[in-house]
Amino acid sequence: MSEVSAKENGVPVVDDGNNLPGDVETDEPDVLGFGSSSAGFRNRKSVAKMSVDAGALFYKMTHKKRGVCLILNNEKFFVPGLKDRSGTQADRDNLRKTFKDLGFEVITHDNLTCSATIKEVKEVAERDHSDCDCFVMCxxxxxxxxxxxxxxxxxxxxxxxNPFTADNCPTLAGKPKMFFLQACQGSRLDAGLTMATQVDSSPSYKIPVHADFLVAYSTIPGFYSWRNTGKGSWFVQALVLELQESGMLYDILTLLTFVNRRVAIDFESNVPDNTLMHAKKQVPFITFMLTRLVKFSFKEPS
Structure with missing residues (x-):
């Protein structure tokens, strides 16, 4: 799916002297969704040490380390019809700084092939995460x-x-595994709806192998996801802002609710020369199998 350009939120781009001739910030859609599980039935039994008791309301976030944040960033492509993703470096850099400030060990890779991507993911999953609070992948x-x-x-x-399920990665069993995916989930466009505002005056226990996952998609299945070529994607802009402002004040699901609101209300595509792409909206899509609340406590940055 090719990408389509747009000016930022209807506001003309002002040349501050730092742009090269011809450089214009634009919004572009990233052309992703739910894949059916290919895990099948697992017959082997796995035993993992649990970091909290069954009745705990919050995940334990006081391990020695926060954990790994793996960022896989693709700008260049060799697939016919896929354009370069201008602006993605801003997303990568902002995510790297944000998660580093939250105490994560950040690992970044740019422009990996499919085989290299799967290899890197498996290598990270095979690490010993015993001393870690959680895991993040962007x-x-x-x-x-x-x-x-x-x-x-x-x-x-x-x-x-799948490499991070409890049976495949037992040192992350019972710990939150959070995935943030900035990519399209199809080619449909959201025109939005104008709204009027009205205000009225410790024993052991078993867990499913797929428990403790959170997946935050930048858009709902079947729809475009927009990205500004200068500032980065709408979703990552909002995610970074919420984590920087309130990352240790609220649990992750509350923060992602605020992210949804920012993306849904604060952003709108502007493509005046293409009425099909003009004035379109977006809302992220969050799915989770978390069994407790995730709230980041203070930890020295890695």
Missing amino acids: VLSHGEEGVIFATDAPYKHDQIF
Whole structure:
């Protein structure tokens, strides 16, 4: 799916002297969604040490380390029809700083092939995460419903989720595993609806292997996800802002509700020369199998 350009939120771009001739900030859609599970039935039994008791309301966030934040950023592609993703470096840099400030060990990779992507994900999953609070992965790329594109080929979502299930990665069992995916989930456009505002005056226990996951998609299945070529994607802009302002004040689901609001209300595409792409909206899509609340406590940055 090719990308379409737009000016930022209807506001003309002002040349501050730092732009090269011809440089214009634009909004572009990233052309991802739910993939069907390919895990099948697992017969082996797994035993993992649990970090909190069954009745705990919050995940334990006082381990020695916060954990790994893996950022997979794709700007260049060798797939016919996929344009370069201008502005994604801003997303990568902002995410790297934000999660580093939250105490994560940030690992960043740019422009990996499909095989290299899966290899890196498996290598991170095979690490010992015993001393870690949680795990985060951010993927910035093109997508279609059910798949994400590496530089040379697509892969299914399960291929990056499954290595971290409790049976495959026992040192993360019972700990939150959070995925933030900036990519399209299809080619439909959201025209929005104008609204008028009215104000009225410790024993052991078993867990499912797919528990403790959170997946935040930048848009709902079947729809475009927009990105500004100068500032980065709408979703990552909002996510970074909420984490920077309130990352240790609220639990992650509350923060993501605020992210949804920012994206839904504060952003709108502006493509005056293309009425089909003009004045379009977007809202992120959050799915989770968390069994407790995730709230970041203070930890020295890695």
